[in-house]
Amino acid sequence: MLRRPMSRPIEHRYRDPLDVIWLGVARRIGWRVERSAEVYASWDGDRTLTLSDAAGFDADDCLAQMILHEICHALVQGPARLSAVDWGLCNFDDRDAIAEHACHRLQAALADTVGLRGFFAVTTDWRPYWDALPADPLAAGDDPAIALARAAWPAATRGPWSAAIADGLAATAVIARAVQPFTRRGMLWRRVAERQHPLGGGLGPDDATCAGCAWRFRGGPGRAVDRCRRHRPDGGTAPRIDPAWPACVAFEPPLAAQDCLGCGACCRHGFDLVQVGPREPLVTAGSPLVVRDGAGWHIPRPGGLCAALAPDGGQWPCTVYGDRPRSCRDFAVGGEACLEARRRVGLSR
Ligand code: SF4
Ligand code: SF4
Incomplete structure (x- = not known):
């Protein structure tokens, strides 16, 4: 039997890969994340997000979801509320329910881009609202949270934090798919969309295909090649698509x-x-x-x-x-x- 060495210097410590990713996302947007047994989640109005220690988390909580959730709160509340404790939101009653719901819609829409809405589901007593969200959480409707979530979407996907968020989501999706063969029933990791769009990311409306999308255009000699403007990398070539592909989450019906x-x-x-x-x-x-x-x-x-x-x-x-x-x-x-x-x-x- 090997004996545990008593004085071996430890140079590299194990960290949960998902924690590494999302703590890195927080760092890239200028946040410091601290853990405490005293709080569940709290923003100090400066640059420190304090999250519960592991013992205070529910079994379906994870640091990734918590950090993404707080980022979504910050985006929905806007830059002016970054200097307010807890983004200026009240945690004790439902007076800020619309802002909370908008945060959920934004979070779901972001998670959908990589097919991880189930994985990034919010926990706590707010969960029923999340579970009732429609396929497109930003689609027009009479819920006042939709306008707030839509207003935050450009900053989430094009603003100064967008690259860090997108990288965090993409890296999470890689892990989520790699771990699938090793998961068992009941694991949060099982909550991953089984199908992805061929260009990567989540699928859009069930009955839509690339053929009917406003982002599709025909290019090349004789305009014979179907391409997608939406997934064009900055300054790059629009990728080829097959019009028969199922629509992705960015599907846009034709406009008139x-x-x-x-x-x-x-x-x-x-x-x-x-x-x-x-x-x-x-x-x-x-x-x-x-x-x-x-x-x-x-x-x-x-x-x-x-x-x-x-x-x-x-x-x-x-x-x-x-x-x-x-x-x-x-x-x-x-x-x-x-x-x-x-x-x-x-x-x-
Ligand atoms: S945005 Fe999505 S649905 Fe539309 S053409 Fe591109 S890949 Fe297809
Ligand atoms: S042309 Fe019409 S549909 Fe297009 S951005 Fe302007 S108002 Fe909107």
Whole structure:
């Protein structure tokens, strides 16, 4: 029998790989994670997230889920609430239930990108809401949490933290799939979507395929090759797809002009400037909406919102639609810039 050495120096300590990944995600976004028997989860309003020690976790809790959950809270509450203890949310009653629900929707949508909604399920008494979420947790509906979650989606997927979050999710998915042959019934690791999209990540609506997706386009000689704009790497080539593939979570149904009133993405935060030609009606008629400066003739967009818009309860009517500038007339509904604008405002994934 080997005897345990008494004075051997230990140079490398074992750590749970998933803990390593998500503590790394927290570090990359500038957070310090501490563990304590005194709390379940608490943000100090500065840069420290304190989570319960292992003894205080439920059996289906894990550090990965807890850290992703708190990141989603931070994203839903927005940068102004980073300096507030617990993101300014009340933990003692349901007064902030909408914000909590929005956090769930955002977390589910992020987990869906790698087919891990079941694995990243929230625990505690909030679980019934999570379990009742629809296939698309960001789809339009009458739950007020949807708008909050949608508003946070661009920051979650395109903002300064997005690369760390995406890397954490992708690394978790690799482990989740590698461990499958070794799992047993009842293990959290079993809660992994069995099927993935051929380009990676989770599947979208059951009855949809790439053929019907607005992100699909035909390129190459004779426009014979189906490709996907959505999964194009930065500056890279859009990957080939098979139109018969099941849709991924970023599936977007085709858009038409009648969708614009309820969207308005290209007129609000999608782009920076509405240029107007010097001979266009708005200029020749002396519209007070048009200004001229170093950027030429244009309609200003204070805070991203075009000055010609008159927002009305989720509708985005244009007050100069008949005389709108050519740059607006030429904007292709369902084209790449349209889809990009919708992504920037959280309407499209
Ligand atoms: S976004 Fe998804 S569903 Fe749409 S074409 Fe690309 S891979 Fe297919
Ligand atoms: S982003 Fe596209 S769908 Fe939305 S208002 Fe502009 S053109 Fe219409």
